[in-house]
Amino acid sequence: MKKIIFLAILSMLMLQGCKTTPGSSAAAPAADAKKEAKPLEMDPKKLFSSSGKGMGNCTACHAIPADEKLVAGDIGPPMIGMKSRFPDIEKLKAAIADQKVFAPDTIMPPFGRNKLLTPEQIDVIAQYIYQY
Amino acid sequence: MKNIKLVLLLAFCLPAMAIAEGVNTAGYSEKTPEATLKAIHTLFSKEFSPDIKGDNWVKGSMNFNKGSEEYNKLMTARMNDDFDQPVGYPEAMAAGKKLWETPFANGKKMADCFAKGGKGAANDYPRVNAATGKVEVFEHALNKCRTDNGEKALDYGDMKTMGALSIVARRLSDGERIKIEVKTDAEKAAFNRGKEIFYGRVGKFEQACAHCHIQKAGKIARTEDLSPIIGQAAHFPVFRIHKATDGVHVITLHKRYQGCQNSTAVDKKLQIKPGSDQSSDLEYFHTYISNGLPLSAGVFRK
Numbered sequence: 285m286k287k288i289i290f291l292a293i294l295s296m297l298m299l300q301g302c303k304t305t306p307g308s309s310a311a312a313p314a315a316d317a318k319k320e321a322k323p324l325e326m327d328p329k330k331l332f333s334s335s336g337k338g339m340g341n342c343t344a345c346h347a348i349p350a351d352e353k354l355v356a357g358d359i360g361p362p363m364i365g366m367k368s369r370f371p372d373i374e375k376l377k378a379a380i381a382d383q384k385v386f387a388p389d390t391i392m393p394p395f396g397r398n399k400l401l402t403p404e405q406i407d408v409i410a411q412y413i414y415q416y
Numbered sequence: 417m418k419n420i421k422l423v424l425l426l427a428f429c430l431p432a433m434a435i436a437e438g439v440n441t442a443g444y445s446e447k448t449p450e451a452t453l454k455a456i457h458t459l460f461s462k463e464f465s466p467d468i469k470g471d472n473w474v475k476g477s478m479n480f481n482k483g484s485e486e487y488n489k490l491m492t493a494r495m496n497d498d499f500d501q502p503v504g505y506p507e508a509m510a511a512g513k514k515l516w517e518t519p520f521a522n523g524k525k526m527a528d529c530f531a532k533g534g535k536g537a538a539n540d541y542p543r544v545n546a547a548t549g550k551v552e553v554f555e556h557a558l559n560k561c562r563t564d565n566g567e568k569a570l571d572y573g574d575m576k577t578m579g580a581l582s583i584v585a586r587r588l589s590d591g592e593r594i595k596i597e598v599k600t601d602a603e604k605a606a607f608n609r610g611k612e613i614f615y616g617r618v619g620k621f622e623q624a625c626a627h628c629h630i631q632k633a634g635k636i637a638r639t640e641d642l643s644p645i646i647g648q649a650a651h652f653p654v655f656r657i658h659k660a661t662d663g664v665h666v667i668t669l670h671k672r673y674q675g676c677q678n679s680t681a682v683d684k685k686l687q688i689k690p691g692s693d694q695s696s697d698l699e700y701f702h703t704y705i706s707n708g709l710p711l712s713a714g715v716f717r718k
Contacts, residue, residue, distance in 0.1 A: 335638075345637060357638055359637055389441060389631070391623055393621035394622060398620045398621075398622070400620060
């Protein structure tokens with residue numbers, strides 16, 4: 285039994301060695317602790333358009349054609365017809381949280397899964413873009 | 417007991433490997449370097465042809481943006497005008513020339529380390545050392561020249577020394593066409609290591625080089641055009657705009673890899689560094705994809 289426990293610990297340590305691609309880590313706990321020290325940004329427009337920690341930086345890839353100040357990227361689809369594209373807003377939130385579930389090769393970061401945004405922030409962004 | 421160990425190892429390793437999986441875009445699933453190159457060219461010729469042909473690939477994102485092309489022409493003209501050079505350009509060229517031309521303590525010069533005084537030397541790299549299996553890039557050769565002659569190696573991440581020297585030395589190979597052949601097992605292994613990095617997701621954003629420079633090449637991210645992989649490796653180091661001085665500064669290909677990793681929120685501790693084995697593997701794959709294109713070091717890129 286002791287040997288099995290030892291092997292289990294050994295395997296966990298070897299986990300690091302299995303990562304063949306650099307930087308392929310989930311969110312670091314230390315970084316999360318630092319982030320939590322700052323008040324969370326909850327302004328929808330700032331969350332959508334600003335870059336940096338705790339921000340969505342959605343503008344980088346998604347344009348809002350109705351607001352000419354928010355047309356800066358076309359990597360992702362523009363924010364139009366959101367209600368018809370996502371009749372269920374929960375699916376929109378799920379896409380922001382982890383689009384890889386729906387499109388395995390997507391470039392979109394998993395904002396929820398990797399804790400780049402909180403569920404509350406994702407909710408605010410989803411409600412904001414739902415108007416377009 | 418061996419079976420238990422194997423099961424435990426697989427159970428723990430598989431999820432980790434899943435995080436590091438590649439992005440299935442053009443070239444990803446092809447097994448050989450030739451097929452990889454063909455798949456990427458086929459995608460781009462469908463996407464951008466007939467707008468981009470031949471050597472124009474070296475112009476990168478300028479192919480998609482006339483304004484960017486005009487800006488590049490203006491800055492290039494300024495760099496070549498002694499009376500209007502942007503801050504940073506004459507300083508970098510002087511520093512590079514000093515490092516290239518000043519004799520070492522033993523009386524020898526950098527040019528003595530290379531055939532034809534360095535002319536065309538940059539095009540012998542990146543290459544795979546048959547004995548070690550490691551990729552050697554031109555900057556490794558520049559440092560080897562220094563250390564073989566009793567001088568200290570330069571920091572691969574220091575653009576004021578290694579970056580400046582690289583531009584001056586690489587300009588001696590301008591116009592030479594990239595001709596990387598991947599034939600031996602060691603070369604194939606190096607190509608595959610570089611390819612794995614290019615298509616591999618990294619960091620908290622889980623983005624790959626292949627996302628921006630194959631899958632989304634030609635699209636716009638935060639008002640910047642994303643350049644296609646073809647032609648990128650042919651024109652480094654570059655002079656890029658330096659916001660703090662409103663002038664320019666040198667960026668080598670490996671330094672650019674760091675910039676991309678910063679932009680995609682890869683933890684600094686996990687980034688691949690200038691001069692490292694991983695950056696060199698990536699450069700080997702990256703340069704192969706620009707086979708046939710002319711080298712042009714020290715050009716301006718926004």
